[in-house]
Amino acid sequence: MLIGIILVRMRPPMSWTQTQFLFSYENGFQRRGLLGEILRWIFPNGMTEADTYRVAALLTVISGIILFVFMFNTLREGQNSGILLVLFSSSVGFATFIGNTGNLDALLIITVVAALFLTKQGVLGVITASMFLAAAALIHENVLPYFALLLGFDIWIRYKLHKGRIFLAFLPLLIVGLAASTVIFNGTHQFVMLDILLETAQTRSIDFDIRPDTFEPVVTFPPDMPGRLEAVWGSSFYLFRLIAFGLTGFLLLGVMLALIVFASSHRPFGDKLFLCLAAIAPISLCVIAFDVSRFVSIALINTYLIIAILSRxxxxxxxxxxxxLSPSVVVILLLLHGQVMLRDLNNDPGFSGGFPGAILNQLNWKTSQL
Known part of the structure; x- marks a missing residue:
């Protein structure tokens, strides 16, 4: 199943991803620059398009395998472990994540798996696990809403009888929040640096064009000079993404969280509230960014990570x-996974082959007859 998802959903990375591979610290410290800085050491003369394809595929395959192996090792003791692994590997969230080939989220997944894998004995152990995610803020600051609460939930469950449980559980949020804030504050360039950043990236791009608006999130624009991305907020396609993919994502999240909450009926209300917040935290990014399907996919992956956390x-x-997970429930979930396809970040229109993207195809040919 894992191999099938990788073969079907992996596609060439989008230009935004390729351009992010060219970020570095050459012009000073910069948000989202750690991976590009490492790639600058590996490819000192610049990167070809073929190089970006290889890096993107490698990141996605490795992160997908690591995530799958973690789920396998965590769930293998249960009688329904095989069913859960099939559901996870065929899930909408995992498939969309794989489809976002080469996105920096792949490295964030690796860091959270490492943090969840640690035993976290005592305060030092909790700090060590939190530092994995804090370091990941150098890759992308999204690690804060993605996984800080998830790691906190893992600690909350592990330290059930510890009197400092609340402090330990919210320590990851504090540490990762401080790291992400520091990176954003110190790694955002003044507007006068934009042309220099673009020129540097273009010189590192050997045979492909960079995407200039990739640099907009790491540059402070003057109030009277909005960037290109500002136009996205009012676009009809973004509204479609927000409504169709957002509502579909919440439906899938609701189904998964309902199953988890029912299985957690013996646990206190606070545990159920914590796990729900940890799962849906990535959705909060929809108020500042446009990648609705991407955030939904991470939230859906979080639901399976929560199942793993509670199961062990x-x-x-x-x-x-x-x-x-009765046969009827499993069949319903598999049907949902087979029919729903959220929009990948790549430019391939394959997402329109499933619901809700298929709505666009239906509207196009039917409205053309009016």
């Missing part, structure tokens, strides 16, 4: 989840 710490939850 709570035998009663694991048994309840096995009971809830």
């Amino acid at each position: 710490a709570d035998e009663e939850f694991r048994v309840a989840m096995e009971r809830i």
Whole structure:
């Protein structure tokens, strides 16, 4: 199943992703620059388009395998482990993540898996795990809404009887929040640097054109000079993405969270609230960015990570989840996974082959007859 998803959903990376590979610290410290700085050491003479393809494919394949192996090792003791792995590897969230070939989220996934893998003994262990995510802020500041609460939930579950449980559980949010804020504050360039950044990136691009608006999030624009991305907010296609993909994503999230909450009926209300917040936290980025499907996909992946977290710490939850995943429920989930296709970041229109993207195809040919 994993190999099938990779073969079907991986496509050439979009120009935004290729351009981000060219970010570096050559012109000073910069947000989202760590990977590009490492690639500058590996490709000192610049990158060809073929180089970007290889890097993108490698990042996505490695992160996908690491995520799958973590789920396998965590869930293998349960009777329904095979069913959960099939559901995860065929899930809309995982498929969309793989489809966002080469996106920096791949490295963030690797860091959160490493943080969840650690035993986290005592305050030092919690700080060490949190520092994995704090370091990931150098790759992309989205690590804060993506996974800080998720790591906190893992610590909350592990330290059930610890009197400093609340402090330990929110320590990742504090540490990662401080790291992300520092990176954003110190890594955002003044507007006068924009032309220099574009010129530097173009010299590193050997045979492909860079995408200039990729630099807009790392540059402070004057109030009277909005960037190109500002126009996206009012576009009809963005409104379609926000409504169609957002509502579809919330439907899928609602189904997954309902199953988890039902299996957690024996746990306190605070645990259920915490896990719901940890799952949906990535959706909060929709108020400042446009990649609706991308944020939904990470939230959906979080639901499976929450199942893994609870399964290894709570035998009663694991048994309840096995009971809830009846044949009819599994069939419904598989049908949803097979029919729903969120928009990948790449430029391929394959997302329109499934719901809700298929709505666009239906509207196009039907309205053309009016």
